[in-house]
Amino acid sequence: MSVSVILLLLCIFFIVFQLRPKRPKNFPPGPAPLPILGNILHLSLRNPLKDLERLKKSYGNVYSLFFGPNPVVFIHGVKAMKEAMVTRATDFAGRPQDLFINDLAKRKGVVMIDHGPNWREHRRFALMTMRNFGMGKRSMEDRIHDEIEYTMKTLEKSIGKTLSPQMMFHHASSNIINQVLYGTRFEYDDTFMTETIRCFTEIAKITNGPWAMLYDTFPFIRKLPLPFRKGFENVETLRFLLLGLLNEHKKTRVPGEPQDLVECYLDEMDKRPDDPLFSDEQLNRFAADLHFAGTDTTSNTLLTGFLYLMNYPHIQERCQQEIDKVLEGKDRACFDDRHNMPYMQAVIHEVQRVSNTVPLSVFHCTTKDTQLAGYSIPKGTTIIQNLTSVHNEEGQWKYPHEFNPENFLNDQGEFVKPDAFMPFSAGPRMCLGEGLARMELFLIMVTLLRKFDFIWPEDAGKPDFTPVYGITLSPRPYRMKVQLRSSA
Numbered sequence: 453m454s455v456s457v458i459l460l461l462l463c464i465f466f467i468v469f470q471l472r473p474k475r476p477k478n479f480p481p482g483p484a485p486l487p488i489l490g491n492i493l494h495l496s497l498r499n500p501l502k503d504l505e506r507l508k509k510s511y512g513n514v515y516s517l518f519f520g521p522n523p524v525v526f527i528h529g530v531k532a533m534k535e536a537m538v539t540r541a542t543d544f545a546g547r548p549q550d551l552f553i554n555d556l557a558k559r560k561g562v563v564m565i566d567h568g569p570n571w572r573e574h575r576r577f578a579l580m581t582m583r584n585f586g587m588g589k590r591s592m593e594d595r596i597h598d599e600i601e602y603t604m605k606t607l608e609k610s611i612g613k614t615l616s617p618q619m620m621f622h623h624a625s626s627n628i629i630n631q632v633l634y635g636t637r638f639e640y641d642d643t644f645m646t647e648t649i650r651c652f653t654e655i656a657k658i659t660n661g662p663w664a665m666l667y668d669t670f671p672f673i674r675k676l677p678l679p680f681r682k683g684f685e686n687v688e689t690l691r692f693l694l695l696g697l698l699n700e701h702k703k704t705r706v707p708g709e710p711q712d713l714v715e716c717y718l719d720e721m722d723k724r725p726d727d728p729l730f731s732d733e734q735l736n737r738f739a740a741d742l743h744f745a746g747t748d749t750t751s752n753t754l755l756t757g758f759l760y761l762m763n764y765p766h767i768q769e770r771c772q773q774e775i776d777k778v779l780e781g782k783d784r785a786c787f788d789d790r791h792n793m794p795y796m797q798a799v800i801h802e803v804q805r806v807s808n809t810v811p812l813s814v815f816h817c818t819t820k821d822t823q824l825a826g827y828s829i830p831k832g833t834t835i836i837q838n839l840t841s842v843h844n845e846e847g848q849w850k851y852p853h854e855f856n857p858e859n860f861l862n863d864q865g866e867f868v869k870p871d872a873f874m875p876f877s878a879g880p881r882m883c884l885g886e887g888l889a890r891m892e893l894f895l896i897m898v899t900l901l902r903k904f905d906f907i908w909p910e911d912a913g914k915p916d917f918t919p920v921y922g923i924t925l926s927p928r929p930y931r932m933k934v935q936l937r938s939s940a
């Protein structure tokens with residue numbers, strides 16, 4: 453009797469031991485995983501951040517965790533980040549392909565697709581098109597300035613009062629992307645506008661929540677009618693909305709005379725009729741990706757920027773003095789003016805540093821067996837970059853833990869960009885909207901600061917700078933008081 457019990461226990465022990473995921477040889481260290489669950493119990497589903505911080509303290513800048521049976525490597529600090537993303541570039545340029553977000557994206561688009569010809573062709577197309585802006589007469593700057601006019605109107609209506617800027621900035625960055633993609637803007641209450649915002653917000657919330665984490669960890673629950681289904685419904689709604697818009701373009705466009713990115717894409721499809729990579733379905737996902745990637749990112753950075761500028765009024769004032777001097781006699785700012793505005797440049801970069809708008813970048817994946825920080829990492833391993841860790845890293849910044857534009861100024865007051873500045877990540881997968889985003893941040897901030905003073909309302913209490921956690925970080929909702937500048 454007791455012998456058979458012991459044998460049975462031994463058997464169970466042996467099976468459990470066998471099922472336990474094992475770290476490959478010389479893999480980055482981390483806590484011991486459990487069978488099936490991996491390290492999921494090491495993280496609280498509600499606030500995993502605290503636990504991850506603790507793990508980094510025990511295991512160092514490159515450590516690993518198991519999500520279910522799959523190992524994931526976390527990278528911190530500028531040294532490891534550069535080694536992976538820049539030195540070993542292609543080795544780390546993949547995207548994991550078995551996650552909730554891949555199923556949502558249906559393996560199309562550009563942001564989530566793996567390293568390979570489809571990604572390369574679409575990335576190249578997007579960069580080329582946005583760089584040369586071979587889209588009719590209106591330049592990128594014109595399109596941004598057009599939208600700023602509407603932001604100014606919203607602000608003018610609130611002069612002497614307070615307003616909540618969330619929707620204002622969201623609409624502005626959304627419409628700038630719309631101008632680039634579709635050559636048109638949408639009124640704030642247009643169904644396209646309200647529905648895309650609703651879908652994107654819900655998708656972001658689900659992707660970031662506990663259900664997506666469970667979906668990623670336990671493949672057997674994927675077909676069940678659980679709350680993550682809502683994500684797929686939203687993707688369908690979005691696809692349908694875009695389909696209508698794209699079909700309109702097909703009817704109205706003049707081939708060879710594209711006015712926007714979508715029409716450039718349609719021209720590209722004409723040029724390569726037999727290329728399966730450029731297709732209607734792919735265009736639909738591609739447009740959705742650029743829209744999604746370019747909206748919350750920019751607007752949350754702006755929100756953080758104005759939160760700080762209101763609470764550091766002497767910094768706001770110094771920006772305004774520089775703007776007045778450089779723009780004297782001109783009716784509007786252009787992106788090239790940045791070269792004469794070192795202080796403004798420093799402030800915008802400092803805003804991006806403290807915002808950490810995309811704190812964990814987008815997940816990467818190794819494309820072959822490789823090395824990092826002396827460890828071996830097999831092909832197909834998920835890589836999570838902690839960009840915040842670089843922006844707060846001691847030894848990389850004059851003032852790592854405070855808001856201070858001096859982080860980007862040298863002794864002569866000239867603008868300098870330290871190596872550890874990487875809000876857009878680095879390497880072959882680096883944000884492809886960087887150029888557009890930087891132009892938006894500069895033109896919007898300069899134009900608004902030239903005309904208005906932004907004041908933290910007297911009754912607003914102490915500001916809370918701790919961000920709300922998400923795929924993108926945003927400040928807690930706040931109100932701003934707006935005044936016309938006396939000198940303007």
Ligand code: HEM
Pocket residue numbers: 562563564575741742743745746747749750753809810813814815816875876877878880881882883884885886888889
């Ligand atoms: C302040 C604004 C923005 C920030 C902070 C930001 C940040 C990022 C980051 C961290 C990544 C991940 C890079 C990586 O995986 O290593 C990324 C990717 C991407 N971003 Fe942005 N982004 C911003 C604005 C934009 C805009 C305006 C667009 C639209 C044109 C855009 C389009 C993309 C795309 C398409 C990718 C995927 C690139 C790829 O996988 O090859 N982003 N962005």
Ligand SMILES: *[C@@H]1O[C@H](CO)[C@@H](O)[C@H](O)[C@H]1NC(C)=O
Pocket residue numbers: 501502504505526528812838839840841844
């Ligand atoms: C990223 O790094 C920062 C700073 O080191 C830390 O506070 C945060 O918890 C880390 N996040 C993750 C997800 O590891």
